[in-house]
Amino acid sequence: MRDVAVIGIGCTPFGEHWGTSFRDLFIQAGALALEDAGLSGEQIDAMYVGNMSAGRFIDQEHIGALIADYSGMATRHIPSTRVEAACASGGLSFRQAVIAVASGMEDVVVAAGVEKMTDVGTGTSVDTLAGAADREWEGFVGATFPGLYAMIATDYMHRYPLTREQLAQVAVKNHFNGARNPIAQFRQEITVETVLRSSLVADPLRLFDCSPITDGAAAVVVAPLERAREFTDRFVKVRASAQASDTISLHDRADISRLDATVAAGRWALKDAGLSHSDIDLVEVHDCFTIAEICAIEDLGFCRKGDAGRLTEEGVTALDGDLPVNTSGGLKACGHPVGATGIKQICEVVQQLRGEAGKRQVPDAVIGMTHNVGGTGATVAVHILEAI
Amino acid sequence: MSVARFWRKIPQRYNLIGTRCETCGTYFFPPRTFCPECRREGRIVDYRFPGKGKVVTHTVIRSASEQFEHLTPYVLAIIQLDEGPRFTAQVVAKPGEIEVGTRVRPVFRRIAADGESGVIHYGTKFVPVR
Numbered sequence: 001m002r003d004v005a006v007i008g009i010g011c012t013p014f015g016e017h018w019g020t021s022f023r024d025l026f027i028q029a030g031a032l033a034l035e036d037a038g039l040s041g042e043q044i045d046a047m048y049v050g051n052m053s054a055g056r057f058i059d060q061e062h063i064g065a066l067i068a069d070y071s072g073m074a075t076r077h078i079p080s081t082r083v084e085a086a087c088a089s090g091g092l093s094f095r096q097a098v099i100a101v102a103s104g105m106e107d108v109v110v111a112a113g114v115e116k117m118t119d120v121g122t123g124t125s126v127d128t129l130a131g132a133a134d135r136e137w138e139g140f141v142g143a144t145f146p147g148l149y150a151m152i153a154t155d156y157m158h159r160y161p162l163t164r165e166q167l168a169q170v171a172v173k174n175h176f177n178g179a180r181n182p183i184a185q186f187r188q189e190i191t192v193e194t195v196l197r198s199s200l201v202a203d204p205l206r207l208f209d210c211s212p213i214t215d216g217a218a219a220v221v222v223a224p225l226e227r228a229r230e231f232t233d234r235f236v237k238v239r240a241s242a243q244a245s246d247t248i249s250l251h252d253r254a255d256i257s258r259l260d261a262t263v264a265a266g267r268w269a270l271k272d273a274g275l276s277h278s279d280i281d282l283v284e285v286h287d288c289f290t291i292a293e294i295c296a297i298e299d300l301g302f303c304r305k306g307d308a309g310r311l312t313e314e315g316v317t318a319l320d321g322d323l324p325v326n327t328s329g330g331l332k333a334c335g336h337p338v339g340a341t342g343i344k345q346i347c348e349v350v351q352q353l354r355g356e357a358g359k360r361q362v363p364d365a366v367i368g369m370t371h372n373v374g375g376t377g378a379t380v381a382v383h384i385l386e387a388i
Numbered sequence: 389m390s391v392a393r394f395w396r397k398i399p400q401r402y403n404l405i406g407t408r409c410e411t412c413g414t415y416f417f418p419p420r421t422f423c424p425e426c427r428r429e430g431r432i433v434d435y436r437f438p439g440k441g442k443v444v445t446h447t448v449i450r451s452a453s454e455q456f457e458h459l460t461p462y463v464l465a466i467i468q469l470d471e472g473p474r475f476t477a478q479v480v481a482k483p484g485e486i487e488v489g490t491r492v493r494p495v496f497r498r499i500a501a502d503g504e505s506g507v508i509h510y511g512t513k514f515v516p517v518r
Contacts, residue, residue, distance in 0.1 A: 123453055123454035123457065124453075124454070126451070126452070126453045127453035127454065127455070130453060134418075135389075136397065136418070137418040137475060137476060138476050139453075140389065140401075140499065140500075140509070140511070141464070141476055141477050141478055141499060141511065142449060142452060142453075142455075142456040142459065142462060142464060142478055142499070142500070143449075143464055143476050144449055144451070144452055144453060146449075146451070147447050147449045147464050150447035151445040151446065151447050151464070151465070151466055152445075153447075154445045154446055154447060154488070155444070155445035155488070158445070158488045199450070200448070200450050201450055201451045202447045202448065202449050202450060202451070202464075203447050203448040203450070203483065204447075205447075249418075249475075249476070250466065250476070251444075251466045251474040251475050251476050252474065256444065256445055256466065
């Protein structure tokens with residue numbers, strides 16, 4: 001297996017892009033990534049695109065072909081493949097590109113993610129997202145995504161010491177970071193009161209516990225590490241790529257409050273990289289809801305179960321804390337165009353490791369981790385990147 | 389949900405017909421036709437659950453998809469049947485009326501309808517046992 005490097009990144013602003021289509025979002029992100037890598041389109045050998053549900057959001061399937069066509073790759077006939085794992089589609093798209101390069105099958109590969117969510121109403125959006133869980137036995141009885149994570153929160157708060165205020169502080173922290181990220185959907189700071197005064201969506205989760213509906217695209221270019229310098233001197237090494245599965249339904253999990261796919265992927269990634277938790281300088285976790293960030297920090301093994309709320313309250317996960325979590329603003333403040341999120345996480349960590357994160361820069365960041373979840377934890381991708 | 393897709397699960401949805409693996413004795417609801425533990429060694433048979441169980445965790449849905457919006461706020465829970473399996477269901481109760489561990493029993497209820505003229509989906513909800 002060859003070592004792999006990320007040689008370019010590009011991300012559109014995240015938000016409600018009424019004037020921009022699905023394909024144009026992708027083109028923007030792809031062009032930014034190629035420009036960043038100093039590449040021309042002729043040098044691309046293959047493309048992967050993470051996308052959860054263009055079929056329901058814009059009535060369009062065959063996304064691999066669509067983006068190959070509109071990015072000018074169709075006439076070169078290079079392979080272009082859609083990757084789908086609900087909200088983890090982006091993370092898996094990146095992993096497929098890494099595997100393609102590591103195996104020696106391809107050299108220069110684009111991994112992208114794109115989602116256009118605002119062309120449908122909120123009701124359709126909520127129902128489409130519910131397809132990331134079990135339609136027959138969760139969606140059928142009226143389960144929504146916030147509802148499923150709310151049931152994780154109820155179970156968690158019944159068993160561990162986590163206050164409603166600590167949960168709110170996850171959102172406050174992520175909005176603080178988002179306010180310092182030029183591509184973030186929400187660039188304003190909030191207070192605990194903002195969260196606690198917002199309307200209930202699914203008890204105990206309120207509107208400000210939830211990530212928003214977002215349009216956006218992100219793309220990265222990966223290449224063999226040994227060839228990275230041919231293209232750029234701002235490359236980042238991929239230290240580990242891990243993926244794990246669990247039951248599709250929340251109710252079938254061994255433990256409602258623990259994402260065992262996160263536990264597995266986190267362990268495998270650290271083992272493959274030969275690293276321990278103390279080596280990680282920052283981590284982008286999948287905070288689709290505030291409770292999800294609490295679970296992620298614990299299930300990745302950064303602290304014991306039940307401690308993440310207190311650590312958040314103490315500022316350990318803040319930008320200037322010992323373990324900065326979601327410096328991008330996370331899904332909560334940066335936005336969550338589902339298929340693009342996993343790639344945006346890679347973009348954020350690469351920016352941090354290149355020392356280009358501006359007002360949200362973590363000083364001397366060398367090793368960063370990303371954690372991307374599909375559904376309520378049925379698919380998890382964990383990646384570890386290192387500055388060279 | 390298409391007519392056929394709803395229709396084929398009517399015994400399961402109306403009467404809690406699940407399955408049981410005779411090799412390892414595990415009960416399944418939602419039903420599985422392949423035992424994840426015994427795999428090809430498993431022998432799956434139907435099992436009708438009496439439906440007695442308890443609330444494992446719960447929430448109140450206040451913002452729902454279009455099919456369920458008229459029901460809000462409604463109580464959703466993960467129920468654990470006495471035989472072991474867990475699944476998701478609505479509980480006919482007021483917000484705050486149930487807690488973790490509340491005993492429940494099944495009731496036959498309308499779940500949703502497929503538009504104005506489509507099929508009405510019936511199924512099983514639960515009520516707290518007093």
